[in-house]
Amino acid sequence: MLVLKRRAAMFGTPALIGATLLAPGASRQGWAAKGLEKLREAANPAPAAMISFTDADGKETGLAAFAGQGLVVNLWATWCPPCVAEMPALDRLLAMVRAERIAVLALSSDRGGRAKVEPFYQRLGLKELAIWLDPLGAAARALGARGLPTTVIIDRVGREVARLEGEAVWDAPELVAAVQRLVG
Numbered sequence: 641m642l643v644l645k646r647r648a649a650m651f652g653t654p655a656l657i658g659a660t661l662l663a664p665g666a667s668r669q670g671w672a673a674k675g676l677e678k679l680r681e682a683a684n685p686a687p688a689a690m691i692s693f694t695d696a697d698g699k700e701t702g703l704a705a706f707a708g709q710g711l712v713v714n715l716w717a718t719w720c721p722p723c724v725a726e727m728p729a730l731d732r733l734l735a736m737v738r739a740e741r742i743a744v745l746a747l748s749s750d751r752g753g754r755a756k757v758e759p760f761y762q763r764l765g766l767k768e769l770a771i772w773l774d775p776l777g778a779a780a781r782a783l784g785a786r787g788l789p790t791t792v793i794i795d796r797v798g799r800e801v802a803r804l805e806g807e808a809v810w811d812a813p814e815l816v817a818a819v820q821r822l823v824g
Contacts (some may be wrong), residue, residue, distance in 0.1 A: 641744065657763050675808025675815055681822070685799035688792065691779035696754045696771035710742040710823025712810070715780045717749045720759045722807035723789040727764055732811040734768040735818070741796075742823055744810075747774040749788065754801040795824045 691713075692702040703711065714730055716723035727746065734744040746769050750756040757771050774780060783792055786805060794800040801822045808815060 648717065667799050675721075675804065675806075675810075675812065676818060677777045679802055679804045679815070679818060681707075681802045682730050682800055685795065685801045688800040689782040689784075691774075691782045692772045693745075693772050694818070696758065697731050697772070697774045697800060698754075698773075701809055703794065706743050706745070707798070708741070708796055709821070710737075710740070711792075712742065712744045712819055713779075713783070713794060714744065714746045715749065715774070715783065715785050715788055715790045715792075716746055717788055719748055720754055720788045721730065724764075726789060726807045726810060727766060729762075729808070729810040731766045731768045731810075733816060736811060738768070739750055740820065742819065744769060747772045747779050749774050749777050751775050792821060793822050795822065 643796075645652075678778070687702060688711075690702060690704070692700055694700050700732055712733065714726075716727065718724065730744055734742075737744075748757045748771070750773075753773050753775050754771060757773065760767070761771065762789055772777075775805045780790070783790070789807060791804045791808070791810075793804075802818075810816075810819075
């Protein structure tokens, strides 16, 4: 993995942006294990930051709207290559876990909002994920994200139980099982 340092205006501090480079002829199959290795479980889970964000129509909402559900909160942007790479897997993850009352909230930090994100969803064929927007990065700051993508897993009682910084194959069996176990 190549990690690039850059100043991210939305965080106000240096942020880490991950970019995955595969050797010629390598497959993404082995990447699932690396994604699982990056998952950091909280030793003492604490209540998740009370964040707010908007839906595609600009209506403000927050984590309270998802009370009692397990949450996979992914912070991403259309301009972030590893974010773009993992979006189809997040879409498939939601299809796999929705019946278990687990929500996948992909919060876009794109300043262009819905006008930028909606065509991106269409181009990638994302059908399960709703459009959630965090164009000023308030949710990302409140969650203490150091870069994009960052994914925070919140259990059914509202505690942050794990975090993964960087790209992962979210529909890999190992990561699906980890999400199911972590949210309780």
